[in-house]
Amino acid sequence: MALERGSAPLPLPTTVGGRTVYYGWYIVAVAFISSMMSAGIQAYGLGVFVTPMTSELGWSRTDISLGQTISTAFSGIVGLFMGGLLDRRGGRALTVWGALIAGAGFILLGQVQNLWQYYLVKGGVLTLGMAGMGGMVANVVVSNWFVRRRGQAIAITAMGTSVAAIIVPSLAAQMIDLFGWRTAWAVLGVAVWVLVIPSAALVMRRRPEDHGLVPDGRYVAPRAGDRLAAQRAAVDGIRWTRGQAMRTPALWMLILTFGLGSMGFGAMLLHLIPFLTDSGYTRIEAAGAFSMLGVSGLISKPIWGVIADRIPSRFAAAAEFLLLALGILFISIAPTLPLMYGAIFTMGVGVGGIITLQETVWADYFGRLTLGTVRAVGRPFTIVSSAGGPVLAGLAYDLRNSYEVAFLAFIAAYLVAAVMIVLTPTPRPPRSTHAAEGGAAALPALAALEVPGGAPMPLAGDLSTSRRPVVRRRDYMAPPGASRSVSAARDYMQPPQR
Numbered sequence: 001m002a003l004e005r006g007s008a009p010l011p012l013p014t015t016v017g018g019r020t021v022y023y024g025w026y027i028v029a030v031a032f033i034s035s036m037m038s039a040g041i042q043a044y045g046l047g048v049f050v051t052p053m054t055s056e057l058g059w060s061r062t063d064i065s066l067g068q069t070i071s072t073a074f075s076g077i078v079g080l081f082m083g084g085l086l087d088r089r090g091g092r093a094l095t096v097w098g099a100l101i102a103g104a105g106f107i108l109l110g111q112v113q114n115l116w117q118y119y120l121v122k123g124g125v126l127t128l129g130m131a132g133m134g135g136m137v138a139n140v141v142v143s144n145w146f147v148r149r150r151g152q153a154i155a156i157t158a159m160g161t162s163v164a165a166i167i168v169p170s171l172a173a174q175m176i177d178l179f180g181w182r183t184a185w186a187v188l189g190v191a192v193w194v195l196v197i198p199s200a201a202l203v204m205r206r207r208p209e210d211h212g213l214v215p216d217g218r219y220v221a222p223r224a225g226d227r228l229a230a231q232r233a234a235v236d237g238i239r240w241t242r243g244q245a246m247r248t249p250a251l252w253m254l255i256l257t258f259g260l261g262s263m264g265f266g267a268m269l270l271h272l273i274p275f276l277t278d279s280g281y282t283r284i285e286a287a288g289a290f291s292m293l294g295v296s297g298l299i300s301k302p303i304w305g306v307i308a309d310r311i312p313s314r315f316a317a318a319a320e321f322l323l324l325a326l327g328i329l330f331i332s333i334a335p336t337l338p339l340m341y342g343a344i345f346t347m348g349v350g351v352g353g354i355i356t357l358q359e360t361v362w363a364d365y366f367g368r369l370t371l372g373t374v375r376a377v378g379r380p381f382t383i384v385s386s387a388g389g390p391v392l393a394g395l396a397y398d399l400r401n402s403y404e405v406a407f408l409a410f411i412a413a414y415l416v417a418a419v420m421i422v423l424t425p426t427p428r429p430p431r432s433t434h435a436a437e438g439g440a441a442a443l444p445a446l447a448a449l450e451v452p453g454g455a456p457m458p459l460a461g462d463l464s465t466s467r468r469p470v471v472r473r474r475d476y477m478a479p480p481g482a483s484r485s486v487s488a489a490r491d492y493m494q495p496p497q498r
Contacts, residue, residue, distance in 0.1 A: 010211055011202055022217030023208070024145035028153050030203045031138035032160040034095055037192045038102065038134040039355075040164020042126075043266075044294065045188065047273040048172045048287060052181045061274065063115055065394030068270055070123030071130075072390075075379075078131040083376020087369070090206025091141040098132020099196035105129050106189030110182035133196055136379070139359040140372045144207045147215045147368065148309070151360050155305025158355035162301060165294025165348075169273070169287040177283075215368075238367040238429045245374045248427035250365050253420060255378040258358055260417040261321055264328065264410030265354060267389035268347070269293075272331070275403050276340070285337065292341050296348030304353040313360040318418040320357055323350030325414035332407045365427055 012026050050064050086094065105126030112118045131137075139154055146153040168188075175184035208215055245251050276286035307316045327347025334340040366374045389410070396406040 010205070020217075023205070023211070023213065024142075024153065024215070024217060026203050027145050027205065028142055028156050030095075030199045031142050031157040033195055033199055034099070034133050034138045034160070035135060035157055035355075036160030036164045037099070037196050038130050038138075040161040041106070041168055041188055041192070042130055042134075043161060043269045044165040044290070045168045045172050047270050047290065048169050048176065048283075049181050049185070050270065050274050051277060051283070052176055056181075057113075057115075059115060059118075060394070060398055061271070062391065062394035062398050064118075065267075065270060065390040067119050067122040068266065068390040069388065070119055071127040072266065074123055074127045075131050075134075078128060079136055079376050079379035081376070082131060082137070083372040083374070083379075086137060086140055086372035086376075090204065091137040092200060092204035092206075094132045094137050095200040095204055096197055098129045098134070098137070099192055099200065100129070102126060102129025102133055103189040103192040106192060107186045110185030110189075133192075133200070135355060136372075136375055139355065140375065141204065141206070143359060143363050143368050143371055145215060147363075149216050150363060151308030151313075151356060152302070152305040154359045155301040155308070155356045158352070159298055159301050161355065162294045162297035162352065165297060166291050167294075169290050170284070173283055173287040235364065235367045235429075238369070240366055240370045240374050240430060242373060242377050244430040245366065245377050245427075250424055250427040251374070251378060253424040254361065254365065257317075257417050257420040257424065258378075260413040260420070261324075261354070261358075263389035263392075263413050264324065265351065265389070267393040267406065267410065268328065270390045271393045271397070271403060271406075272344075274397075275331075281337065281340075289337065289340050289344055292344040293348040293351055296345040297352040300349045300352030301356055304356045308357055308360040313357055313364050314421045314424060316353065317357040317361055317421045320350050320353030321414045321418035321421070323347070323353070325411045325418075326350075328407055328411050328414075332404065361421070365424075 010023050012023065014021055014023055046068070050061065053059065054061060054064060082094065105121055105128075108121045108125060109118070112121060138157055142153050142157050143150055172184050172188070175187060205211065208217075273283075273286045273290050276289055277283060281289065304316065304320070324347060327343060327350055330343030330346055331340065334343040362375055363371055392409060393403055393406040397403055
């Protein structure tokens with residue numbers, strides 16, 4: 001793990017107490033904090049503020065939900081421009097500036113008086129900040145530092161949102177009762193500044209190759225017959241342009257799948273606490289029940305990470321969608337508080353897989369070197385389908401004084417998403433795949449990996465040849481008996497030449 005000559009120095013030690021520490025785990029720690037203070041607060045905190053804000057300001061729940069929809073739509077537009085920048089420059093500046101803007105957005109949210117001010121702050125200022133410090137940036141950076149252990153690393157990152165789900169609703173509810181909702185928003189804004197800005201500025205870096213390291217910290221050859229590892233090794237070094245990615249059926253099927261999958265998630269996070277208080281529970285009881293999403297997510301995310309590292313991620317994602325559908329069904333019919341806790345826990349297990357598996361799926365299909373670019377292509381389209389969820393739930397309540405129609409729609413969407421993800425094919429790599437600028441180090445030209453069937457898979461060194469060989473191998477995501485021609489690509493696990 002020693003740095004090569006000319007490699008950029010790292011700000012934190014890679015040897016502690018005589019033991020080697022892979023720098024990627026520092027990245028995971030900062031991503032954990034960033035996720036906790038961005039997605040965690042936005043996803044699990046806003047629901048606590050719905051009732052006090054609508055009561056004081058005279059707004060409807062549809063009005064509040066529309067702010068969430070504007071925010072979701074704008075984040076898709078912002079994400080479209082951030083993907084390429086993230087691949088080229090990394091996530092440090094994006095995270096620092098995002099935290100600075102997001103903290104100011106939370107403080108301003110506590111000062112709104114009119115609906116247009118709420119839309120401007122929630123849909124504009126706060127969204128811009130969250131896009132910089134939020135999930136896409138954190139998870140793409142983590143994906144660049146890990147491949148073999150990507151599922152576990154992203155799972156730990158995603159646990160930040162679970163910690164927020166446990167802490168933020170109850171803490172915010174108590175602050176609202178003691179000091180009012182305006183002060184509560186201001187406290188959350190200052191917390192973002194204090195926790196995220198210093199840590200991101202110090203630790204965040206783009207890729208391990210920039211510092212003479214390799215993903216996961218060391219070379220580990222895939223075991224003979226390990227089709228999943230072979231597939232990930234082949235996909236990892238492939239570079240995609242936006243046009244190339246948009247010509248693959250896999251991109252559009254993933255967009256549709258995760259659009260359907262996120263439609264109900266955002267709506268449930270926003271409307272679950274109001275649903276519980278409408279059902280006769282106190283605000284503190286509702287916040288406590290809501291925190292079960294965090295408890296179950298905290299427990300299940302490491303498990304999802306291990307699963308994602310051992311089986312094809314699309315099958316794990318299908319199981320996640322089914323659990324979400326089952327959880328919403330149980331929530332809609334649970335007659336008592338203990339059973340409601342169990343229903344929300346079930347949904348939370350599915351929620352625990354959302355971030356972990358979505359990021360793993362995208363990386364498994366399109367590799368890591370241009371992951372930000374590919375994700376940015378899909379983000380606006382996914383946003384369009386997911387932004388309607390909160391408004392659908394708000395309209396369902398305002399028109400029928402019930403969330404029943406919305407809950408049924410979300411259950412159906414998750415069932416369709418489970419089928420879609422299983423049917424999504426592996427994309428055929430583009431004809432020309434070039435090593436990333438500043439990407440993986442040059443490798444021996446004769447390195448090869450034995451794959452099922454006995455055919456060697458040429459690795460990174462072969463990228464330097466003018467005619468790249470095409471090998472036949474089993475596609476781990478294809479049905480049994482099927483095979484696909486896949487171009488040889490960079491092996492992320494080979495060590496750089498010294």
